[in-house]
Amino acid sequence: MRCSRFKTVLARVAFGWMAAACLCAPCAHAGPAPDIKKVLVLFPEESFSAPAYRMIYGALKEVFDRTVKTEATLFGESLDLYLFPDSAAQRKLAAFIESKYARTNIDLLIPVAPSSLGFVLRLRESIFPGVPVVYCGEVAHRGRRLEHRGDVTGTALTLDIAGTIELARQLRPGLRRIAVVAGTGMVDEYMLALFHDAFNSVKGDLELIELVGLPLELLLNKASELPDASAILFVNFQRDGSGKIFSSAGTLKLLSQAANVPIFNFIDTALGYGSVGGRMTQIETMARKTAEIALRVLSGESIAAIEPVVIRENPAMFDWRELKRWGIDASVLPPGSIVRFKELSTWEEYRWWVIGTLAFICFLFLLVSVLVNSLLKRRKAERAAATARQELSHVTRVSTVGGLAQGLSHEINQPLMAIQTNAEAARNLMEAERPDLFEVREALDDIVVNNRRAQAVVRRIRQMVEKKPMVFARVDLNQVASSAAEVVQAYAGQKGVELRLDLDPGLSRVRGDQVQLQQVALNLIVNAVEAAGDDRAAVRLVGIKTAGSGDRRVRLMVADTGAGIAPQTVARVFEPFFTTKPQGLGLGLSISRTIAEAHGGTLGVSANPDGGATFCLDLPAAEKSGRPGRAGGGVPYDRQQP
Amino acid sequence: MTDSSHEEVIIVDDDIYVQRGLKRLLASCGFSTRIFGSAKEFFESQAPLPTVGCLVLDIEMPGMNGLELQDRLQQRKISLPVIFITGHGTISRSVQAMQRGAVDFFEKPVDSQVLIEAIRQALARSRQQHADMQECLGLQQRFDSLSSRERDVLRLVLKGLLNKQIAAQLGIVEQTVKAHRARVMEKMQANSLAELVRMTEMLRLAPCSAPIVPPLG
Numbered sequence: 001m002r003c004s005r006f007k008t009v010l011a012r013v014a015f016g017w018m019a020a021a022c023l024c025a026p027c028a029h030a031g032p033a034p035d036i037k038k039v040l041v042l043f044p045e046e047s048f049s050a051p052a053y054r055m056i057y058g059a060l061k062e063v064f065d066r067t068v069k070t071e072a073t074l075f076g077e078s079l080d081l082y083l084f085p086d087s088a089a090q091r092k093l094a095a096f097i098e099s100k101y102a103r104t105n106i107d108l109l110i111p112v113a114p115s116s117l118g119f120v121l122r123l124r125e126s127i128f129p130g131v132p133v134v135y136c137g138e139v140a141h142r143g144r145r146l147e148h149r150g151d152v153t154g155t156a157l158t159l160d161i162a163g164t165i166e167l168a169r170q171l172r173p174g175l176r177r178i179a180v181v182a183g184t185g186m187v188d189e190y191m192l193a194l195f196h197d198a199f200n201s202v203k204g205d206l207e208l209i210e211l212v213g214l215p216l217e218l219l220l221n222k223a224s225e226l227p228d229a230s231a232i233l234f235v236n237f238q239r240d241g242s243g244k245i246f247s248s249a250g251t252l253k254l255l256s257q258a259a260n261v262p263i264f265n266f267i268d269t270a271l272g273y274g275s276v277g278g279r280m281t282q283i284e285t286m287a288r289k290t291a292e293i294a295l296r297v298l299s300g301e302s303i304a305a306i307e308p309v310v311i312r313e314n315p316a317m318f319d320w321r322e323l324k325r326w327g328i329d330a331s332v333l334p335p336g337s338i339v340r341f342k343e344l345s346t347w348e349e350y351r352w353w354v355i356g357t358l359a360f361i362c363f364l365f366l367l368v369s370v371l372v373n374s375l376l377k378r379r380k381a382e383r384a385a386a387t388a389r390q391e392l393s394h395v396t397r398v399s400t401v402g403g404l405a406q407g408l409s410h411e412i413n414q415p416l417m418a419i420q421t422n423a424e425a426a427r428n429l430m431e432a433e434r435p436d437l438f439e440v441r442e443a444l445d446d447i448v449v450n451n452r453r454a455q456a457v458v459r460r461i462r463q464m465v466e467k468k469p470m471v472f473a474r475v476d477l478n479q480v481a482s483s484a485a486e487v488v489q490a491y492a493g494q495k496g497v498e499l500r501l502d503l504d505p506g507l508s509r510v511r512g513d514q515v516q517l518q519q520v521a522l523n524l525i526v527n528a529v530e531a532a533g534d535d536r537a538a539v540r541l542v543g544i545k546t547a548g549s550g551d552r553r554v555r556l557m558v559a560d561t562g563a564g565i566a567p568q569t570v571a572r573v574f575e576p577f578f579t580t581k582p583q584g585l586g587l588g589l590s591i592s593r594t595i596a597e598a599h600g601g602t603l604g605v606s607a608n609p610d611g612g613a614t615f616c617l618d619l620p621a622a623e624k625s626g627r628p629g630r631a632g633g634g635v636p637y638d639r640q641q642p
Numbered sequence: 643m644t645d646s647s648h649e650e651v652i653i654v655d656d657d658i659y660v661q662r663g664l665k666r667l668l669a670s671c672g673f674s675t676r677i678f679g680s681a682k683e684f685f686e687s688q689a690p691l692p693t694v695g696c697l698v699l700d701i702e703m704p705g706m707n708g709l710e711l712q713d714r715l716q717q718r719k720i721s722l723p724v725i726f727i728t729g730h731g732t733i734s735r736s737v738q739a740m741q742r743g744a745v746d747f748f749e750k751p752v753d754s755q756v757l758i759e760a761i762r763q764a765l766a767r768s769r770q771q772h773a774d775m776q777e778c779l780g781l782q783q784r785f786d787s788l789s790s791r792e793r794d795v796l797r798l799v800l801k802g803l804l805n806k807q808i809a810a811q812l813g814i815v816e817q818t819v820k821a822h823r824a825r826v827m828e829k830m831q832a833n834s835l836a837e838l839v840r841m842t843e844m845l846r847l848a849p850c851s852a853p854i855v856p857p858l859g
Binding site: 409410411413414415416417418419420421422424425426428429432439442443446449450453490493494496498 | 657659660662663664666667669670671702703704707727729749750751752753754755
């Protein structure tokens, strides 16, 4: 009795979950080109929110669209079988569909869910005579034969209700009761029957609480007051006890909010609406399989050769949020479980962003510290180099002045000699009977003057060899030149070289360090004297000239009448440690050039047309025009008398 | 001080203060001085050099230096003693100067007493040279006053021949030889034969046409 009831219901059964999907048939009136196959998908009811139908339609469309071999267009119709279950209404609907598709040659029918298949098998011959059928969503279970004829085949799935009950037991140790929730609709009842079969096979000591056929409000109340050690098994809910039509997904959601125990179900498309999980159908897989079979049929394969396909997979699937809500640890889930809707923590969700950002920040920090470090090192090295340069420059200066020591000792001995002789003379004069006081006074005057002379020389030497940090100030290049010339004068005298100064009285000042510039001048003049003092030279002359040069630049030129510089060594004279002198350090010119460059200037050398070389120190002027120079132009340098 | 009115210390130094100091010092010690600022000035001077004197030369001077000046003096056979003073002495220079006959070589600033003493000695040497030359010139004069027969007799006397042997050689009587010999002794103002030998020896060694260069010492 019960079994025959099943059979009748089965013919019309549909998944309550499979509420209508997108049914928008693409432009029926226009009609696609004749070589494109036309496929009509028939849904049992109109329920646009039903996730199952959306999924089926989407999967079908995707497979069809992907296939290039066979071009096909999908049409969709909703049969509204649950709203209008009487046969008169169904005939009217069939007539409507017939007239709607009268001029459209449908090539294939895909009825979704058992109820649609029943409708098609009943009315196909009047509407779409001879059009093959590939059904989707039959339910396979023991004792049920799937439809397979010359022009009908399709796909089915299995419901693993028993497995789901087992799963609930596994996840809720100490589970005592199963509360079954089902509506009063046709499909609700069909599936409830399947549940009872399954429950009886696995119940053991489980109690059954039937929450079936209740008005929604009462259902929710009861669900909120279930005893401990219970779990709800949600079957289907299309219509409540008061006859109101519901969507299963919406009911499940409300139930989940109200329930005080976890809910399990077995239709995969309902996962996510409040159930913990269960052994789930694979509706998408089934829909794809359906599409594949449809394509085979469209490409001319014989349906008789295509056996109906049953999707027998019912993997354990869970909603992560519900697992968390009921405190079910992931470790108790059976192996191979699929956990959906896993909410990622901020860390999980943004882990790579966070890691990437942190890495980037670390990288930047590293980069910055490396740069700062290298900058500091560089600063330090620069400071060290500056100090070394200063030291070296000092050493060279001392060495240059040291080279002039003989001349300088003459410079000092001269006034000392005068002091000595005058002092002795004064003493002798005072010893006379009538001392010539006038002469004594003269002698004393000379002593004072010569003392000053000696001091001046010492001061000059000290200034030259003085070791002090570079001080940039306005410097008179004329003074620099004449002061250096004074120091070299005695040395030049020994070498029989005449120094001739030609200083521009209107010379601009330069900005620089007096001592360092003096060193350059000194070095150039000493070199020139040494070149001109060569024994082979007939004329022994060193010209020292200052002049403005071009745009705000000032020049000091030192020319000699020596042998000049050999062309092969010109390029090397500014190299450190290059020297042609037996006692030379070979640093003078190299340091002079460094000093020139530190002052934003240049130091170069050129050959004179009549022999000898001219060194030229070129510096930027600090001002447009300076005060008149100390020495006039063209006057032969003479030892300055104090 | 010996009569120094004809004696002069000649100073050549390019430094006006050194010149003045030296002049003042030497004057205070009773020396008369003449000052030149350079070798050029010295050679261009028209004033005659003193018969007795010495030169105090600075070595480092622009143009001709002290050593070159000394060379030039020797070329001109001027034998005044030379004292060098230098701002910075070097061994090679002092050796060079002494080899050329400088009497002294000092570094500035030279001790005044040492310098004065050196100047005194130089002047004494110059005076001696002068005296030697004067004597030499006198002998030459006396020698020149001898007749040719008297010179013959003198030559043979110096050879150590006896009067008899001289007479035989010259073909004159011994009495005449005696007379010539007495006149030679008188004209040469020699008191003994030994003195006469010394005089002629001096003449032969130092021809009086040129100033006598004294041996170094």
